[in-house]
Amino acid sequence: MTGAGRSRWSRRFIILSAAFLVVWRVGALVGIPRRAEVALALFGFVFHIVFGMAYLLVPSYFGTILATDRVPAIHLALSLVGTVLLAVEALLDVPPLVESLGAFLWFAGVAAFLAALLWSIRTPLLESETGTASHRADHRRVDRHANRVIPISFAYLTVGSYELLARVSPLLGLTDGYLPRVTHLLAAGFVVLLVFSLGVRLAPRFLGVPAPVIPTVVVLVAGSLGPGLIAYGLGGGPTLAAGAIAETVAFVGFAAVYLSIYRRSERRRVGSGAILVGAISGVSGITIGLTMAAGPLVGVHPFALGTITTHLHLNLLGFLGLVIVGFAVQFFPPTAGRFRGADERTARVVIGALAVGLVLSVGGHTLAVPTVVTLGNGVSLVGALGYGYVLTRLLVEIGSRRAG
Template sequence: MSATLSRWSRALVAAGVCWLVAWQAAALAGLPRRTTVALGLYGFVLGVVFGKAYSLVPSYFDRSLAWPRAPAVHLPLAVGGTAGLALAPLAKVPAVVGSLGATAWAAGVAVFLATLAWTVRDNPTGSETGTGDHNADRRPVDRAANLFVPVVFAYLAVGSWETLAARVALAPAVLDGYPPRATHLLAAGGAALLLFAVGFRLLPRFLVVDLPSWVPWAVLPPGAVGPALLAAGLPAGPVFRVGAVLEAVAVVGFAAAYVRLYRASDRDRVGFLGPLVGVGFGVLAVALGLSFAFGPVDPALVAAHYRLNLLGFLGLSVVGVTFQFYPPTVGRFPGAGDGLARAAMGLVAGGLVLELVAAAVPVALVPTAGRALALVGAVAYAYLVLGVFVQRARD
């Protein structure tokens, strides 16, 4: 059963990696933002999150996954759902494509949530952490992190329901169907909060550094409340402002915690660079978000804000953690190694910097050059990760 879980979890991660390449190609081609959001958030970020969560969350709650074949059922629903949601905004695409995509996506999330909820049903707060006695000093941080995982599940449920309600008339919306609300619920409440929670367990162990027990409490509560207020308050107003402030506190706090871990570690792994650069982009993203909440909104900067969050903060963090789980140095194929991994992350980061500069000071062809660099970086990343997967399948 563990082999089945591992194989299909990797398949979900592989699909997410492929969606990253499709996302950057779509951005370079100038496809609608709703298409690129579907590819980036629903396809890449959450696709990889789902793949790893099936194995990580049960172990962090000291349980075994209740249904090891859940990822195999989830995979076609996630792929079909993402494809439908990405195609729906394009011209001449029938509305039914979006409806089917939203339905498939929601069904996949239902499989994910039902499986994990049943897995942790007798340990819902995560007080049993699976942390061994040799790491007993880490248990306060681990328990705090586990406590917020059910909040992530709630955000995934509501965000997926809002996605469905926007496309299927039979599903009444919890909010009003405004698409950015679902995006913020899933990106900030689902992906970012899970990054905070799982990151506080995972990253100190990767870097072999202790984290003070108070740190999660400075990040996780505002990170849990902020996305709900952002989604409810969009696009302006006092609720939106409070949500923006809380989310900024969470992101800046997480960034400070990771920088502290990174500086204190004597380990040198290429994957550590992804979250390091990612949290830097996250701080820039929330700074832009605060400017929207308390000042005028520039559409060009809104586009930069979305790219900084999805590709910079969440995307590069996911890329770095992926390289930690699937080290490029184990590859026995041309180009495999830390050098190409660094280049991949550097190209993505450099492309984002060019896009940000172009948003602030419009210069012809600079945004295109930035997106082209990000696409090349995404292709290099996919080559390394998928190459390791193919190699494992052959071995």
């Protein structure tokens, strides 16, 4: 696949992700059901940018290139329609066939994605190739460990997507089809683990400081174990608590690793600050999850903040949202654009609006003040609109330059 073709489809996935972020925040503002929010946030916003960046980064991290120029186009169509159908089913009273078709299209897109990437990296994966340049030899140990968990994240994606389809079809499921179990396999197992593995490679390159090896290994190991234990143990009990502990170790470790890199760097930019805030938000979110999972076993009831709603907000909009936006702003810096608003000041306003909106929303839910929740959702919508505008204009402009 040519570099231009690979970049073109990555850009389209990323632009679509930004559009889903706006739709999600509009939905949160008007008050759509939680299932619809999860569909728009996870399957729409988060997954589409992760898919786009994975096509761009994963082969290069194994020292190779994507082997096909057709699969990303097919995958984009399947995932877009599948996500829309899943969101529609959560929003409206529609026939069950709508959800079944959405799950089938989603699964088909994932199958194409996995086949393309695994075929592309099949040889370097067995040879432990990292694609690390010779002048970055001090990054190679972390890069090798990070690459080893990528197939684990793919396994979670496979199982989670199959379970999503099995729960609405005659296929025999591996679990009981409980939707939170499925979304944990997909969100924590695939997305978060992939963010950890790609993040510990990207952050040192953006900030110019190597990641500490042992803490990074702890993050990757704990992040590999936690999602499976949580998904299996949902409903309560020691397995759920063990998974929550492992995932907490991973989130706290990732925040610590990133903070270590951030503090030693002389290349701090607005995007790097967003990642730090996102990592701290993730620690807060997973701490709430830990109190819900392990608290009952020791006779401790979750504190006021310990609700599913705040847990979701801190993880989806806080950790995944701000970390993804932070890396996107660094990977595609606004200053590379030639349009009004293509500067770091706009990026600061966008990230600030998303962060302030998150704080207001979480605070409003905690204090049971709907007005504050609405204000927070409105502020985060402003941030989403700004992010969508800047990123879309920039990516379209980049595409035009390369086409010319």
